[in-house]
Amino acid sequence: MNQQNGAPGRSRREVVRAAALLALVGTAGGLPGCGLFEDEPDPPPAPDPLAPLITGALDLAARYEAAAAAVPELAERLRPIAEAHRAHAAELARVTGTTLPTATAAPPVVGDAQDRSGVLRGLREAERAGRNTARQACVEAPPERSALVGSIAAARATHLEVLS
Amino acid sequence: MSSELAAALAAEHAAIYAYGPIGVRLKGKAAEQAREAEAAHRGRRDSLILLLSQKGGEVPSAAAGYELPFPVTDEASALRLAIEIEERTAAVWRAALPATEGAERTSVLDGLTDAAVRATRWRRRAGITPVIVPFPGRPA
Structure with a gap:
């Protein structure tokens, strides 16, 4: 399937996958400014345990x-x-x-x-x-x-x- | 680490002593309440002795006698002393919380909670209002 679709298709999938991974890192790790989109708001700070x-x-x-x-x-x-x-x-x-x-x-x-x-x-x-x-x-x-x-x-x- | 627990043990020794003169001045339900309180303090004392012995730290023993903060001459002064003993014990247990963690923290919290509940029970019996304090064991 990959070969049939050719390189452009695969690279697009990889970009999407990379973007998804980055978004995950951005949410879980709280790295501000690392999201793909500049206007993406920073994740809210974790609430105090109390x-x-x-x-x-x-x-x-x-x-x-x-x-x-x-x-x-x-x-x-x-x-x-x-x-x-x-x-x-x-x-x-x-x-x-x-x-x-x-x-x-x-x-x-x-x-x-x-x-x-x-x-x-x-x-x-x-x-x-x-x-x-x-x-x-x-x-x-x-x-x-x-x-x-x-x-x-x-x-x-x-x-x-x-x-x- | 164990000095706060040693202080709790010293407070329990003193509480057990105090319930002697308290119990003598009380009758009926109040006397029963004093016996239950004294038994609870003995239970805490025994657990603390065990815990401190296992830790290999200082295990303070009871003094031969303790100076009461005021003479216990009747029911009213006996109830007043019971309240004061429980408030003091609660304060010592509370002070031990930051020095503990996990299961030990839970058992120290039980010491604080039980003393606070008994203080409230005694205030109710003595007709003192409010019967609760917002932060049991916190220094005034």
Whole structure:
């Protein structure tokens, strides 16, 4: 087939293949300016490993705030936890050099506000998942971040204690 | 590397000692909570002794006695000391996190987490609000 198609065909295929390889290198290796096309934007910088912990903290804070608003008799118990999650997000943002979003996403659905135990159950599930994420992040963190992330994991465990 | 873990062991020795006078002043559920806490501290102490012995580093032993930060004369002061003991222990465990990695980091994190949870449990029992702190173990 190659011989039948002749040299120009093969060289074209090789160029395409080389271009594909280059594009792969450009994406994976992050070599700016090495793409085939000059106007190709540089690949975005890899997100900080703690970025998911920041969005997680903001999400948890919003859940507690929504639950406290929907079930006022739980507010006294839930508001300090919401504040703790906001404090975690702020500290993580400071450490990672991230700017926290000013506008938060739509408040999460609390569920049936009459069903107090259902609301608490939902919070427990979210908090438990968040605690597990923070534990994993603490074990993987470099030494200089391990204490902060460890405190956040421990804090989330104390939130579960308050919800119990 | 092991000096932070040795400090954690020293803190566990002190916590075990403190739960003696604490338990004497508590009754019922609170006394049970103190017994559980003391047992947990003994468990941590034993694991640390094992770990530090394996590493071949310094293995501090318990002092004959410890000076309590304030006299424990009634239920209120016993609860206050229990909270303080758990907060101090949490701080020492937290300080050991950067010196560890992998499975050792996980076990140090458990030490911090358990102490933080017990501090919250004691604050609840003592009726102290807020029952949580944003960054358990972090120096004030």
